[in-house]
Amino acid sequence: MNGNMTSRAVEVLLVEDNPGDVRLTQEALRESKVRNRLRVAMDGIEALAYLRRQGVHANAARPDLILLDLNLPGMDGRQVLQEIKTDPSLRRIPVVVMTTSAAEEDIIKAYDLHVNCYVTKPMDFAQFMQVVKSIEEFWLEIVKLPSE
């Protein structure tokens, strides 16, 4: 288990515009073994404002993990990923792209932008739960992350 995460809830930022997908992720993380706090940004602009603690997000907690959809209104997930991975204060936060797109160009583009991993959302909710659980186990329990 990550030593720096044993005493506090793990902060997860979900960047997702579809309320149904938000609800499914909340439900999947609710079953988590790791105590977590899920924050939701409904678009890319809000996600970056949250990460940079701007405006109403001045007191936002730094996420330990970002779950990022690619198709977002306005600034899309690819642009958000680029912003995160070129910002020295944000680039170490692991970003998991969770999307319905299995297009090779999207996968290549995401890795070119230094995504930490790319996951295609499964159709079935049971499989979706399993995927979220696997992400959570790997990123929140197995890997060692920097504190900042």
Next chain:
Amino acid sequence: MGDAECLNKAALESLQKMAGAKFAIRMIDLFFSTVPPKLAEFQPALSAGDYHQVQDVAHFIKSSCRNIGAAAMQDASARLEQAAREGKADAIPGLLQEMEQAYAAVKVLLEEERRILSS
């Protein structure tokens, strides 16, 4: 179009099995509260010639349909998203009509599923 083509009941069964009937009902309610307003966004976007917006709305609806098993509507929205991405203006009105018909059909089936889940 048959009921099984409109609604893949396995999706709702999976939601119910993994998270309970109340959660499945909440997902149906969420579908009804979010999808009709999105359907209403198509005509203004088309009138403005904003295919990017048509693509975004179709993508949103596709995800909502996937979560609930609205298979025919999901398929129509996927094709609409593709047509908008490729700027195939001639194909869009027919796909919109197909999507609205698929919504009308799945609405009846989801209301029935909701009634069963509530009982």
